[in-house]
Amino acid sequence: MYRFAVQIVVATLLVLAMGGCSTKSEQEFEKPALYWYQKMMRSVASGNLEKADDYFTSLESEHVGSPLIPVAMQILVQAHMDEEEYLLANFYLDEYLKRYGTSRNRDFAxxxxxxxxxxxxxxxxxxxxxxxxxxxxxxxxxxxxxxxxxxxxxxxxxxxxxxxxxxxxxxxxxxxxxxxxxxxxxxxxxxxxxxxxxxxxxxxxxxxxxxxxxx
Known part of the structure; x- marks a missing residue:
């Protein structure tokens, strides 16, 4: 049941290992994938899921092939479920299944x-x-x-x-x-x-x- 949790932990450790805090900039675009992922994680941690969704959109838009995207989706699924926002959780689950569903993870999703x-x-x-x-x-x-x-x-x-x-x-x-x-x-x-x-x-x-x- 914790197969996805392992991926989330690995990605979070990667964030911490690469410096944690990113340099602030007036321009919030054309940033590294890790920048958007860190922003999203901080917003999730502070309970601002609307902002977290926005940062995920930036991550997805600017870094289509980033390995952080499926992990970010899993985090947002759980975050929205914790806040009883089940429609949004289902939205991310649908997107995850379309793009990353495999025989190994489809039953969980x-x-x-x-x-x-x-x-x-x-x-x-x-x-x-x-x-x-x-x-x-x-x-x-x-x-x-x-x-x-x-x-x-x-x-x-x-x-x-x-x-x-x-x-x-x-x-x-x-x-x-x-x-x-x-x-x-x-x-x-x-x-x-x-x-x-x-x-x-x-x-x-x-x-x-x-x-x-x-x-």
Whole structure:
């Protein structure tokens, strides 16, 4: 699970070994790749991810083939996830997969995409489409990478999402019944009939959806 972390540590050590601080200049362009990487790292460390994104753009624009680019992408993925900015994390993951995805790292990158989507479910009852999309990604992942070290974690997320969807369908059906709309309620109960989830094994959320989903 820490294969990418090794690359990040190596690149960070490289920054420190080559001097750490760069000379300030009024002109913020046509700088060495290491200059932009250092700037980005300092911005990440200070929590200014907007500035970090800008410095990454400069690094990418001025040094297309730099080996620091994939490492910088990995750092920004984790930084944005730490700040719960999952859309931006997914953006960098998509770019990483397009440009640097290989048979050795693709399972990790795709796992991180599923994790970002999963953690992005702030209000499951308002994100039914995202739940369905994340479930489909999880199922494909398990079929594609059954031997991956990340497969058990993806399976755990899949089960949590299936239970969440089951409870949501039941809650919607109950609401329709209270409004005297049995036909509409039946639609959602039939969806649960097709699920492999056993309702007896589900403990409904008592402190809100979010905490229950990640317990």
């Amino acid at each position: 795709e796992f991180m995409k599923i994790k970002a989507s999963f953690l992005g479910l702030k209000s499951p009852e308002r994100n039914q489409e995202l739940i369905d999309e994340t479930l489909q990604k999880a199922k494909r992942y398990i079929l594609r990478y059954p031997e991956s070290e990340f497969a058990p974690m993806v399976q755990t997320m899949e089960v949590r999402l299936e239970m969440t969807r089951y409870l949501m369908n039941e809650n919607i059906a109950s609401l329709y019944m209270r409004r005297d709309k049995p036909k509409a309620a039946e639609i959602y109960r039939k969806r649960n009939d097709r699920s492999w989830i056993d309702e007896k094994e589900i403990v409904p959320p008592s402190k809100g959806w979010l905490g229950w989903l990640f317990e």
